[in-house]
Amino acid sequence: MKVERDKIYDLWNRVCTTSDDKAFEALFYLLNNKLIRFCVLYVHQREIAEEIVSDAFVKCWINRASLAEVQNPSSYLFVAVKNLSLNYVKKFSSIHLVELDHTDNVQLINVNDPQKELENKELYFKMDQAIDSLPRQCRIVFRLIKEDEMKYKEVAEILNISPRTVQTQLFRAVKKLGVVLLDYQNPDLQNGFNQRNILSAIIIIWALQIFFSGL
Amino acid sequence: MVSERFLELITKDLSGEISPAELAELKRFLIQDESYTKIYNSYKAYWKKDNVTIADDTLAFQKIKDRINKLEAADQLPSEDRPAKNTFFMYWRQIAAGLILLVCASLAKTFFVPAPDTAIVWQQKRTPKGVKLAITLSDGTKVFLNSKSQIKFPTAFNGKVREVFLTGEAYFDVHKDHRHPFIIHTANMNVKVLGTAFDVKAYPEDAISETTLIRGSVEVTMADRPADRIILKPNEKLVINNTSFNPLSGTVSKINLPKDKLHNINATQFTLTSLTFYNKKDTSSIETSWVENKLVFKNKLFTELATQMERWYGYNIQFKKEQLKQLRFTASFEKETVSEALDALRLTEDFRYKIVGATIYIY
Numbered sequence: 001m002k003v004e005r006d007k008i009y010d011l012w013n014r015v016c017t018t019s020d021d022k023a024f025e026a027l028f029y030l031l032n033n034k035l036i037r038f039c040v041l042y043v044h045q046r047e048i049a050e051e052i053v054s055d056a057f058v059k060c061w062i063n064r065a066s067l068a069e070v071q072n073p074s075s076y077l078f079v080a081v082k083n084l085s086l087n088y089v090k091k092f093s094s095i096h097l098v099e100l101d102h103t104d105n106v107q108l109i110n111v112n113d114p115q116k117e118l119e120n121k122e123l124y125f126k127m128d129q130a131i132d133s134l135p136r137q138c139r140i141v142f143r144l145i146k147e148d149e150m151k152y153k154e155v156a157e158i159l160n161i162s163p164r165t166v167q168t169q170l171f172r173a174v175k176k177l178g179v180v181l182l183d184y185q186n187p188d189l190q191n192g193f194n195q196r197n198i199l200s201a202i203i204i205i206w207a208l209q210i211f212f213s214g215l
Numbered sequence: 216m217v218s219e220r221f222l223e224l225i226t227k228d229l230s231g232e233i234s235p236a237e238l239a240e241l242k243r244f245l246i247q248d249e250s251y252t253k254i255y256n257s258y259k260a261y262w263k264k265d266n267v268t269i270a271d272d273t274l275a276f277q278k279i280k281d282r283i284n285k286l287e288a289a290d291q292l293p294s295e296d297r298p299a300k301n302t303f304f305m306y307w308r309q310i311a312a313g314l315i316l317l318v319c320a321s322l323a324k325t326f327f328v329p330a331p332d333t334a335i336v337w338q339q340k341r342t343p344k345g346v347k348l349a350i351t352l353s354d355g356t357k358v359f360l361n362s363k364s365q366i367k368f369p370t371a372f373n374g375k376v377r378e379v380f381l382t383g384e385a386y387f388d389v390h391k392d393h394r395h396p397f398i399i400h401t402a403n404m405n406v407k408v409l410g411t412a413f414d415v416k417a418y419p420e421d422a423i424s425e426t427t428l429i430r431g432s433v434e435v436t437m438a439d440r441p442a443d444r445i446i447l448k449p450n451e452k453l454v455i456n457n458t459s460f461n462p463l464s465g466t467v468s469k470i471n472l473p474k475d476k477l478h479n480i481n482a483t484q485f486t487l488t489s490l491t492f493y494n495k496k497d498t499s500s501i502e503t504s505w506v507e508n509k510l511v512f513k514n515k516l517f518t519e520l521a522t523q524m525e526r527w528y529g530y531n532i533q534f535k536k537e538q539l540k541q542l543r544f545t546a547s548f549e550k551e552t553v554s555e556a557l558d559a560l561r562l563t564e565d566f567r568y569k570i571v572g573a574t575i576y577i578y
Contacts, residue, residue, distance in 0.1 A: 025276055028272070028275075028276050028279065029272050029276070032272055032275060032276075033272070047393050048393070050275065051394075054275060054278060054279050054282070057279050058279055058282050058283055058286070061279075061283050062283070062286060062313075065310045091375075120260070123257070123261075124261055127261050145229075145230045146229070146262055149231070151230075151231070151232070152230065152232055167226070167227075167230075167232070170226050170229075170230060171222065171223055171226045174222055174225055174226045174229070174258070175219075175222055177258065177261070178217055178222055178254070181254055181257050181258070182217065182254075184257075185250075185253060185254070185257070
């Protein structure tokens with residue numbers, strides 16, 4: 001991570017001071033996907049996110065001369081994308097967003113133990129769902145730390161909250177996942193009792209039925 | 216239940232913000248209890264799970280380059296004439312010139328180009344009973360307006376969004392353009408799409424409003440519940456109750472509450488259902504059969520059917536006997552006249568009808 005940050009800083013410097021378009025391209029390749037993924041968390045639509053991120057890059061290039069003083073280019077871009085996304089969401093808050101064509105992801109299954117792999121897929125899907133059900137800020141904190149391996153400090157900078165809040169939000173997400181995991185690992189604890197109850201109820205009804213029909 | 220402290224340590228461990236002392240504490244937890252190890256491993260495995268989606272970066276970068284080139288060309292910076300050795304000052308002058316031109320251009324735009332949004336010319340189309348209409352909007356979107364419906368649309372779409380207003384029923388085949396969302400406003404729902412085919416049914420006199428999706432996907436919001444966004448997948452239908460009373464139960468509430476109060480008591484109810492197909496072999500669904508000039512219904516109450524037939528044939532239908540309203544029919548009409556259709560219905564149920572002028576009496 002440290003290496004990458006230095007690399008980004010170096011590329012940024014070359015863009016800002018010498019208008020190096022090769023460096024700009026390299027910077028784009030390093031960050032485009034991350035920024036799009038981040039943007040989707042706000043706008044929920046990939047096409048829109050791609051648009052917004054490229055807007056941010058175009059603006060950076062156009063204003064490159066005034067951006068040489070930026071200390072943390074990666075955070076700077078994340079904040080820029082965040083602001084553009086929030087503007088977009090605000091503009092269309094009365095109306096709403098639509099995902100167009102859903103492409104189903106092709107799932108590859110580990111042939112060594114397909115059953116296990118399948119179970120994990122299901123578990124991860126449930127965990128993803130649990131994360132998606134969290135409030136927006138919590139969800140974003142979680143994704144930035146998990147997928148972009150960011151530090152609390154960086155996330156705090158981008159979202160303009162304190163590192164302490166970042167930790168609290170992440171803890172909240174981890175706790176939520178814990179519920180899913182426990183459910184998954186001891187399904188008997190939750191369901192077994194109910195099933196046994198229903199079973200005994202059925203037996204009683206059945207016994208009563210026999211008793212009454214006997215009369 | 217797992218201890219909170221354990222989860223806190225996991226949180227720190229996953230995010231790489233754990234101190235050596237805390238790491239030792241975490242390890243103690245793991246030794247202590249096997250179930251903790253299990254949970255910890257699950258977290259680790261999920262955390263590692265790689266779900267990076269790869270965008271076509273080269274293509275995306277090409278687009279950015281094109282945009283930058285266009286912008287710089289607009290600034291009229293003769294980049295070819297630039298001396299090979301770019302001094303710092305040359306560079307600053309270019310930026311300054313660019314900025315000035317940019318400011319001038321934007322000023323000129325605000326001063327000389329009239330704001331297009333204020334000058335929207337609206338057009339209205341209305342269909343009477345028994346008449347259907349096909350319209351092509353300026354963006355290429357096709358609209359089939361069912362009978363007794365009304366649509367309001369601009370002669371040219373030039374805003375950020377494409378908006379139309381609908382009362383009644385229409386089938387939309389929206390021209391794909393994700394930069395300009397297409398929005399259909401009805402009395403109590405808004406449907407937003409990017410490019411897709413679907414049917415919107417919102418007759419004010421009907422008890423329900425429906426949105427049926429054929430392909431693509433749309434999002435629906437209700438006027439009184441703006442927070443709820445419902446996304447429809449293909450072959451799903453959204454049904455929204457229009458009014459607080461339920462006409463299907465046969466009784467109409469007589470209490471006259473103030474409108475806003477009514478609103479609170481009965482926030483719009485909705486249900487998602489799959490499409491109803493007339494029969495399995497038939498690919499066209501009942502919801503959109505009218506587009507193909509067919510009147511199709513399945514297990515429908517006579518009252519509901521009557522409303523549809525009124526629109527279809529342009530007659531008023533009146534029931535002389537209350538109990539006849541409860542009859543149910545399944546049928547498909549295409550070229551039949553109204554009397555042929557009613558005769559066909561009489562084959563299955565016992566009722567009689569009389570046509571007097573534009574009114575049909577059923578007894």
